[in-house]
Amino acid sequence: MMWLFGKKIKPRSAVESCAGRIVDVCELGPIQVHVAIDCRGAVCPRPQLLTMKALERMPDGEVLELLIDNPSSIEAIPAMTLTLGSTHLITVKETDYWSIYLRKGIDDTGD
Numbered sequence: 001m002m003w004l005f006g007k008k009i010k011p012r013s014a015v016e017s018c019a020g021r022i023v024d025v026c027e028l029g030p031i032q033v034h035v036a037i038d039c040r041g042a043v044c045p046r047p048q049l050l051t052m053k054a055l056e057r058m059p060d061g062e063v064l065e066l067l068i069d070n071p072s073s074i075e076a077i078p079a080m081t082l083t084l085g086s087t088h089l090i091t092v093k094e095t096d097y098w099s100i101y102l103r104k105g106i107d108d109t110g111d
Helices: 046-057 071-080
Strands: 002-004 007-009 014-025 029-038 063-068 086-093 098-104
Touching (some): 029 046, 046 063, 046 071, 046 098, 063 071, 071 086
Parallel strands (some): 029 063
Antiparallel strands (some): 014 029, 063 098, 086 098
């Protein structure tokens, strides 16, 4: 167990396949999520390592949803997407955590 922001929580770090799950994300509309990783309660570098491992196994075009409550990971994940051959779609602030959406593959649409 660890203390984070005054709460005693147990790290989850669960990776699950979510093929077919649709998430309606503001600004982007519906996104099909293929893999979800729940890293709430985990500290650096665990979220980054799990993200790297999941993206290595995913085919191009699939979307990864990452749930994080660690502020340093919130900054690190989007910054490392290009080195992982991925595109950061959006980061959404929820009540107690952030949802980060990444697409495997580089978005070269010029937007």
